Amino acid sequence: MRQPVDLAHASRLINHGPTVLVTSAHTGRRNVMAAAWSMPVEFTPPRIAIVIDKHTWTSELVLASGQFAINLPGRALADATYAVGSVSGRDLAATPAAPDKFARYGLATFEGPVLGLPLVEGCVAWLECRLIREPHTQAAYDTCFAEVVSAQADARVFEHGHWSFRDDNAALHTLHHLGGGAFACASSAVQAKALP
Amino acid sequence: MRQPVDLAHASRLINHGPTVLVTSAHTGRRNVMAAAWSMPVEFTPPRIAIVIDKHTWTSELVLASGQFAINLPGRALADATYAVGSVSGRDLAATPAAPDKFARYGLATFEGPVLGLPLVEGCVAWLECRLIREPHTQAAYDTCFAEVVSAQADARVFEHGHWSFRDDNAALHTLHHLGGGAFACASSAVQAKALP
Numbered sequence: 001m002r003q004p005v006d007l008a009h010a011s012r013l014i015n016h017g018p019t020v021l022v023t024s025a026h027t028g029r030r031n032v033m034a035a036a037w038s039m040p041v042e043f044t045p046p047r048i049a050i051v052i053d054k055h056t057w058t059s060e061l062v063l064a065s066g067q068f069a070i071n072l073p074g075r076a077l078a079d080a081t082y083a084v085g086s087v088s089g090r091d092l093a094a095t096p097a098a099p100d101k102f103a104r105y106g107l108a109t110f111e112g113p114v115l116g117l118p119l120v121e122g123c124v125a126w127l128e129c130r131l132i133r134e135p136h137t138q139a140a141y142d143t144c145f146a147e148v149v150s151a152q153a154d155a156r157v158f159e160h161g162h163w164s165f166r167d168d169n170a171a172l173h174t175l176h177h178l179g180g181g182a183f184a185c186a187s188s189a190v191q192a193k194a195l196p
Numbered sequence: 197m198r199q200p201v202d203l204a205h206a207s208r209l210i211n212h213g214p215t216v217l218v219t220s221a222h223t224g225r226r227n228v229m230a231a232a233w234s235m236p237v238e239f240t241p242p243r244i245a246i247v248i249d250k251h252t253w254t255s256e257l258v259l260a261s262g263q264f265a266i267n268l269p270g271r272a273l274a275d276a277t278y279a280v281g282s283v284s285g286r287d288l289a290a291t292p293a294a295p296d297k298f299a300r301y302g303l304a305t306f307e308g309p310v311l312g313l314p315l316v317e318g319c320v321a322w323l324e325c326r327l328i329r330e331p332h333t334q335a336a337y338d339t340c341f342a343e344v345v346s347a348q349a350d351a352r353v354f355e356h357g358h359w360s361f362r363d364d365n366a367a368l369h370t371l372h373h374l375g376g377g378a379f380a381c382a383s384s385a386v387q388a389k390a391l392p
Contacts, residue, residue, distance in 0.1 A: 015232055016372035016380055017213005036211055037235040041247050041337040049245060049339060051237050075386060082388035105391060137333055141237040141341060143245060163374045176212035176372070178359045181388040184212055186372055186380035190271060192278035194377075195301060 001155045004113075005125070009161040010151040011040035013072065013125045014048065016163070016186055018174035019081060021071040022052065023109070023118050024061035030118050032101050033058045034085030036177040038070065046148040048129065053142050057090035062131060062144065069117040072125040074157070074172040075185050080105050082181045114150040124172045125153040165189055197351045200309075201321070205357040206347035207236035209268065209321045210244065212359070212382055214370035215277060217267040218248065219305070219314050220257035226314050228297050229254045230281030232373040234266065242344040244325065249338050253286035258327060258340065265313040268321040270353070270368040271381050276301050278377045310346040320368050321349040361385055 005013065014020065017039070023032045038050035050070070052059045062068045073081045089101045098104035102118065109118035112128040119126045129146035137143045157164060157172040165173050165187050175183040201209065210216065213235070219228045234246035246266070248255045258264045269277045285297045294300035298314065305314035308324040315322045325342035333339045353360060353368040361369050361383050371379040 012375050016215075016374055017235075019212075037237065039213075039233040039235045039245070039247065041233065041339055047337065049235070049337065051235065078386045078388045079391050083391040086390075134333070137330070137341075141243065141245065143237050143339075143341075145337060145339075162376070162378070163380065165380050175386070176382055178212055178385065179208050180358070181390075182358070183386045183388065184359065184361050184382035185386060187383050189374065190274045190371070190379045190381060192274045192377040192379065194282075195275050195279040 002152050003155045005151040005153050005158065006161065007046050007148060007151060008044060010046040010127060010148045011043050012161065012163070013127060013151060013153060013158070014038055014070065015040055016174070017176055018072050018186065019177040019183065021073055021081060021084060021120055021123065022050070022058055023069045023071060023120060024058050024065065025118055026061045026065040029061065030100055030102070031058050031061055031089040032084050032107060032120065033089070034081050041145065047145060048148060049143055049145050051142045052144055054138065057088055066131045067115050067117060068129055068131065069112055069119055070127040070129060071120040071123040072174055074124045075175060076171040077122055078175055078183055080107060081175060112150060124157050124174065127151050198348050199351045201347035201349050201354065202357065203242050203344060203347060204240060206242040206323060206344045207239050208357060208359070209323060209347060209349060210234055210266065211236055212370070213372055214268050214382065215373045215379065217269055217277065217280060217316055217319065218246070218254055219265045219267060219316060220254050220261065221314055222257045222261040225257065226296055226298070227254050227257055227285040228280050228303065228316065230277050237341065243341060244344060245339055245341050247338045248340055250334065253284055262327045263311050263313060264325055264327065265308055265315055266323040266325060267316040267319040268370055270320045271371060272367040273318055274371055274379055276303060277371060308346060320353050320370065323347050
């Protein structure tokens with residue numbers, strides 16, 4: 001049910017603060033980790049900010065390759081999201097049975113359309129991003145800025161440029177980490193009335 | 197039901213991506229606007245990033261005063277949140293009946309404990325923030341960094357350092373803007389199981 005999303009609507013995919021999976025790859029090695037802290041910063045061109053701890057292996061791969069992908073897991077991936085946020089991929093290369101976190105947690109991937117990054121099957125939206133190098137904010141705040149160069153979403157939960165969280169697609173609702181492996185789900189949309 | 201929140205837990209208040217109200221004041225003028233894009237960037241000291249369009253009146257007040265507050269509205273404030281995000285306060289001073297957006301939309305305030313900023317009654321959490329001046333990221337990405345210097349939350353929905361979104365406190369669930377005045381609410385928490 002993957003569909004391309006107009007880049008003009010790409011910011012809406014993370015506008016509401018979901019926990020995301022960051023995927024990265026460089027010279028044949030690849031990784032996936034969870035990140036709670038990301039946000040859009042501009043609609044056109046679509047630019048985002050994301051906090052990636054400089055001590056993580058993801059940070060190393062992102063800085064070396066200049067790119068990464070943001071994958072939005074739905075409720076059905078809560079356990080895997082918590083797992084890949086709790087374990088470092090740096091040390092797995094020595095274990096041939098599960099040389100990376102994708103293998104260890106059974107996460108299948110497909111190739112991103114613009115940068116060829118590994119995107120996680122079963123997520124509900126995917127953004128490929130080109131890093132905008134900002135050494136000061138990376139060093140001072142672990143904050144990376146990036147431009148979104150491809151966007152896709154699951155048509156069952158994102159249609160006509162908007163999220164549609166309904167009772168009949170609850171397994172696809174986005175996750176919002178509250179701490180300690182507890183996630184709120186985005187659900188039960190409210191439509192604001194215009195005030196005089 | 198306001199209670200102080202340990203600054204070590206302050207980041208959890210916006211960890212999950214809620215839409216917030218930014219309040220600001222300078223030389224007797226004050227304003228409130230909605231912002232969809234904010235995130236923590238560090239736990240200790242608690243630091244956050246927030247996108248404030250440089251053309252807004254809020255941006256002017258924040259840059260002049262070096263401080264602002266983040267107020268988290270619950271579901272009951274969805275209409276007011278959308279309203280203060282759609283109208284600029286810059287021009288209201290000329291209308292004596294409602295000289296600012298607080299008056300126009302009936303938003304009562306109380307004084308922040310550290311910086312004395314106007315905080316919005318009826319919200320579910322409040323953070324007072326001191327701006328960390330970063331002219332480049334402010335200019336290039338409208339992104340302001342700040343240190344949180346006080347934190348409070350409504351004990352009915354945030355207790356022991358964690359959000360507690362339950363059926364019996366639905367009016368207090370945080371709002372997450374999807375676009376066009378539609379908000380998802382944070383609800384129905386999921387506890388992830390540890391994977392082997």
